Amino acid sequence: MRMRKLIILLAALTLVAPLTFFGCSGDDGAAGPAGPPGAPGDNGAAGAGVPTTFSLESCALCHDDQNVRNGDAHQADYDQRFQDNVVTVSGLAYVYNPADNSHNVTFTMLRNGVSFPCTDIKTGAPADSLSIAFAEYDNATRTFNAPLPMNQLTSSGLSLGSATTLVNTPVTNLCTSKVFDNVVQDNVVRIVGDLALRNGIIELNGRDDRQGTLPSPSRVQLALFPFAAILETGAGVDYVSAATVDGCQKCHTVPYLKHGFIYGRVGGDNATDFYTCKGCHNDNGTGGHQIWQLLVDNPQRAAAFEAAGETGLTPAERLQYAYKTKLMNDVHMSHAMEFAYPQSMGNCATCHEGKLAATLTDNNFTIETCKSCHPVTGGTDLADADGDFTVDTRTKNPLNKQAPALEGLWAAAGVAAFHTVNSPCTTCHSAAGGASRFITHHTGYDKVIYGVPGTKYSDVITVTIDNVSFVDNTNILSFGFHATGSTGAAGQAANSANIRPTVLVGLYGYDSKDYLFGPHESSGGRRLLEYNIDNTSNNNSPHITLTGGAGTWNVTANLSTWNGWIDNGSVKRVEVAVMPSLKNADNVVVALNAPSRTFNLVTKAFEPAFFGNTIVKVTAGKASATDPTMSGCNNCHDALATTFHSPDRGGNVVVCRLCHITKAAGSHLELQSRSIDSYAHAIHRFQDFDTGSIDFTDPVEAMHYTHHVESNFPTFGIEDCRACHNATKFNVPDQAKSMPGVLSNTDFNTVRNIGSTTTDTITGPAARACGACHRAEAIIANEGFGDPVKLSAINSHTTTFGYTLPTPPNTIMDIIGKVFTIVEPASPDVLPAP
Numbered sequence: 043m044r045m046r047k048l049i050i051l052l053a054a055l056t057l058v059a060p061l062t063f064f065g066c067s068g069d070d071g072a073a074g075p076a077g078p079p080g081a082p083g084d085n086g087a088a089g090a091g092v093p094t095t096f097s098l099e100s101c102a103l104c105h106d107d108q109n110v111r112n113g114d115a116h117q118a119d120y121d122q123r124f125q126d127n128v129v130t131v132s133g134l135a136y137v138y139n140p141a142d143n144s145h146n147v148t149f150t151m152l153r154n155g156v157s158f159p160c161t162d163i164k165t166g167a168p169a170d171s172l173s174i175a176f177a178e179y180d181n182a183t184r185t186f187n188a189p190l191p192m193n194q195l196t197s198s199g200l201s202l203g204s205a206t207t208l209v210n211t212p213v214t215n216l217c218t219s220k221v222f223d224n225v226v227q228d229n230v231v232r233i234v235g236d237l238a239l240r241n242g243i244i245e246l247n248g249r250d251d252r253q254g255t256l257p258s259p260s261r262v263q264l265a266l267f268p269f270a271a272i273l274e275t276g277a278g279v280d281y282v283s284a285a286t287v288d289g290c291q292k293c294h295t296v297p298y299l300k301h302g303f304i305y306g307r308v309g310g311d312n313a314t315d316f317y318t319c320k321g322c323h324n325d326n327g328t329g330g331h332q333i334w335q336l337l338v339d340n341p342q343r344a345a346a347f348e349a350a351g352e353t354g355l356t357p358a359e360r361l362q363y364a365y366k367t368k369l370m371n372d373v374h375m376s377h378a379m380e381f382a383y384p385q386s387m388g389n390c391a392t393c394h395e396g397k398l399a400a401t402l403t404d405n406n407f408t409i410e411t412c413k414s415c416h417p418v419t420g421g422t423d424l425a426d427a428d429g430d431f432t433v434d435t436r437t438k439n440p441l442n443k444q445a446p447a448l449e450g451l452w453a454a455a456g457v458a459a460f461h462t463v464n465s466p467c468t469t470c471h472s473a474a475g476g477a478s479r480f481i482t483h484h485t486g487y488d489k490v491i492y493g494v495p496g497t498k499y500s501d502v503i504t505v506t507i508d509n510v511s512f513v514d515n516t517n518i519l520s521f522g523f524h525a526t527g528s529t530g531a532a533g534q535a536a537n538s539a540n541i542r543p544t545v546l547v548g549l550y551g552y553d554s555k556d557y558l559f560g561p562h563e564s565s566g567g568r569r570l571l572e573y574n575i576d577n578t579s580n581n582n583s584p585h586i587t588l589t590g591g592a593g594t595w596n597v598t599a600n601l602s603t604w605n606g607w608i609d610n611g612s613v614k615r616v617e618v619a620v621m622p623s624l625k626n627a628d629n630v631v632v633a634l635n636a637p638s639r640t641f642n643l644v645t646k647a648f649e650p651a652f653f654g655n656t657i658v659k660v661t662a663g664k665a666s667a668t669d670p671t672m673s674g675c676n677n678c679h680d681a682l683a684t685t686f687h688s689p690d691r692g693g694n695v696v697v698c699r700l701c702h703i704t705k706a707a708g709s710h711l712e713l714q715s716r717s718i719d720s721y722a723h724a725i726h727r728f729q730d731f732d733t734g735s736i737d738f739t740d741p742v743e744a745m746h747y748t749h750h751v752e753s754n755f756p757t758f759g760i761e762d763c764r765a766c767h768n769a770t771k772f773n774v775p776d777q778a779k780s781m782p783g784v785l786s787n788t789d790f791n792t793v794r795n796i797g798s799t800t801t802d803t804i805t806g807p808a809a810r811a812c813g814a815c816h817r818a819e820a821i822i823a824n825e826g827f828g829d830p831v832k833l834s835a836i837n838s839h840t841t842t843f844g845y846t847l848p849t850p851p852n853t854i855m856d857i858i859g860k861v862f863t864i865v866e867p868a869s870p871d872v873l874p875a876p
Contacts, residue, residue, distance in 0.1 A: 420447025635693025734789025
């Protein structure tokens with residue numbers, strides 16, 4: 043149970059001295075840049091107060107994992123958790139003793155292959171645990187239920203022991219848990235009897251040693267050594283889950299551990315998927331998280347319910363939001379209604395891959411199944427302006443991949459008159475009933491990402507940059523690209539010939555991986571080096587010409603404006619990129635990958651290894667015990683950008699960086715840079731967007747904010763750098779390869795305790811990138827109100843061991859030039875810009 047009291051702290055908006063350097067910036071949404079840097083030209087003389095010399099960041103001197111932690115240390119710390127097969131359980135057996143009506147469970151344990159007394163798990167951290175439970179299986183209904191005397195319903199399962207009931211025999215290392223049969227039902231002690239005569243499972247789970255618990259309200263234990271075992275009783279269990287643990291492992295730990303220590307699959311046997319969950323998630327148990335459905339059905343009521351300690355539902359509400367504890371309900375509701383899940387809930391294949399035929403059957407078309415994902419009324423959350431039923435405002439459910447409300451769907455289809463939540467769906471919605479079937483409404487795949495079930499648009503429709511050339515005396519950069527492929531079922535057909543591209547050219551600064559001039563920057567209301575073929579607002583770059591169509595295009599970019607920087611070596615490389623917007627037959631923009639290539643203006647050749655995806659890997663490839671270097675954004679997102687931008691921007695973080703440059707402050711995220719490293723770190727630490735626009739006196743807005751900042755990285759630890767980065771790519775940035783950045787101000791009119799600031803600051807790459815996560819931690823601490831002491835310490839530290847320069851009078855272009863003069867003082871690459 044969670045209780046939050048959002049206290050009005052207007053009087054507590056203290057000014058923290060080290061924060062007075064921060065400043066504001068422009069909007070950084072897709073429709074505009076994060077504030078125009080001005081037309082490229084002379085930097086001019088340094089203004090008053092601009093430092094002629096200053097110290098670079100000295101982070102690497104200490105943050106080397108010997109003196110102070112670095113990125114490798116973060117990963118090593120995380121890698122201690124969730125270690126598979128360190129503690130093992132064998133010989134799980136059960137005997138019922140009618141003489142004293144006791145259930146006796148025996149087993150042995152090993153740790154690193156050596157005998158390990160089970161009672162030793164109590165000598166470690168206080169929360170180390172072991173539990174044993176029984177769930178009865180009904181072969182006819184394929185359900186797991188609490189064991190019931192006289193087949194009467196009860197909501198409690200049967201515990202067969204815990205860490206406190208264990209007795210260990212030293213010589214044989216046999217562990218015994220003895221529990222007396224005394225189930226209380228209807229205020230009467232009833233004997234369950236011999237479980238060996240009943241079909242079911244005895245599941246044992248536990249953990250030895252742990253680092254702690256993820257921040258409340260999470261119940262995830264950061265266990266080092268989880269363990270589990272199962273024993274089938276009676277005639278056995280023929281249950282096969284319609285979901286797969288492989289789906290959980292796309293986003294979560296490998297192996298998947300529910301609550302951080304309960305194995306979703308025992309002994310690597312996929313026939314046991316989710317068996318260990320059944321001891322608690324009985325199909326006949328009474329669910330206790332009514333807040334989930336309230337969040338999407340009636341957010342105003344949810345806020346009041348939560349403020350009251352999740353109590354006070356009326357009898358009618360208790361009936362309306364009642365549900366069973368079966369795993370489907372708890373997983374669907376939590377992921378569809380509370381968690382910041384980065385996919386469409388219609389992408390069933392994420393969890394049910396290979397089992398969709400058993401999932402999307404007519405017999406599953408029930409109101410229970412529908413309500414596990416969909417709101418019923420949705421409160422005021424009906425179809426929005428574009429008709430897709432996704433919710434766009436804070437006063438409604440903020441997850442833009444939320445399933446639409448059932449009553450809204452019925453109204454839109456004109457069938458509301460004969461649909462209610464009490465209707466038996468399969469009477470009509472089946473092969474015999476003649477109405478649309480489950481598979482009609484859900485193919486199991488997100489129709490933005492998949493043209494046909496199982497095949498992504500991006501796997502078939504591709505864009506390739508064929509050639510790039512640069513002529514020195516004219517400063518003309520030219521490149522050509524083409525698109526191939528078509529795919530899609532009825533209504534979803536899409537053809538590469540219909541792509542409407544946006545082309546971008548970014549100018550890398552010096553030998554860094556960052557842009558001295560980003561294509562999305564503006565001058566005189568026009569993009570510097572970005573051109574969209576359908577642009578109607580006349581803000582396309584005047585330096586770019588785009589010709590062609592029907593699958594083949596050519597681009598000419600006149601770089602004469604930047605000739606001085608190119609001639610003196612400040613710009614030696616460019617990144618050319620294409621964002622391919624394509625609509626299918628249903629007029630929906632589909633998810634494609636955005637290609638880019640690095641071209642060296644000096645050698646007139648491609649440099650595929652200059653940057654590429656060497657820092658962040660996008661394509662899916664889950665880390666495992668055999669290959670710990672694998673990672674990828676699309677493990678969780680499935681197609682990057684579909685949930686937070688437009689689908690044409692996927693597949694390539696280098697393209698993200700063309701707009702997310704270090705020179706701009708992040709207006710959506712306070713005290714962060716717009717650079718992708720700052721943004722991604724803060725976002726995945728669940729710092730919230732646009733806090734200045736939140737009305738904290740509105741209970742719904744305040745509740746959604748609190749829920750957001752309480753979220754946790756899905757691999758159960760933000761220290762898992764490898765979840766996004768390739769190996770060796772998550773330490774302190776090299777200041778010769780990464781530019782300084784601009785950090786934004788705080789958002790105003792917020793009821794929080796982190797101070798308020800009005801100026802931008804310029805910091806080094808480590809303060810920008812590594813510091814982003816640490817600042818986010820301080821900003822969202824104390825249930826989102828912030829920790830001013832921690833934030834002050836972070837900013838003081840980065841200032842002492844680096845630089846924190848206010849703007850004005852400093853400018854980012856001036857500081858970039860000075861930094862690279864310090865980094866490479868003898869190099870002609872750092873001559874003053876013309």
